[in-house]
Amino acid sequence: MLYKPWLAEQLFTVLPKTIKRIAVVEQIKRKTTKWGPVLLDLLMSAKASGTAQLPLMIGYQLGYIEYTTITQAIP
Numbered sequence: 001m002l003y004k005p006w007l008a009e010q011l012f013t014v015l016p017k018t019i020k021r022i023a024v025v026e027q028i029k030r031k032t033t034k035w036g037p038v039l040l041d042l043l044m045s046a047k048a049s050g051t052a053q054l055p056l057m058i059g060y061q062l063g064y065i066e067y068t069t070i071t072q073a074i075p
Contacts, residue, residue: 008045012054024059036061 026036035043039059046054 006045008048010049011042011045012049012051015055019055021056021058024057025062026059027062027065029064031061031063035059 022042024036024039024042026038028036036059039057042057046057
């Protein structure tokens with residue numbers, strides 16, 4: 001789990017080199033864009049880091065989830 005704020009230039013230097021994929025799952029109330037704000041921030045941090053070999057980054061947006069059904073939404 002990752003929380004903001006983070007230092008964009010240092011984020012990818014502290015991640016282990018063995019990480020091959022990063023999944024960003026964001027809960028949204030209504031879909032207004034193709035990409036969520038956390039995924040966009042992560043991509044901008046990747047660009048700012050200047051690291052040559054970056055992990056594959058995948059974004060997914062969930063709609064509204066009731067508290068009682070959260071275990072069914074994320075297996």
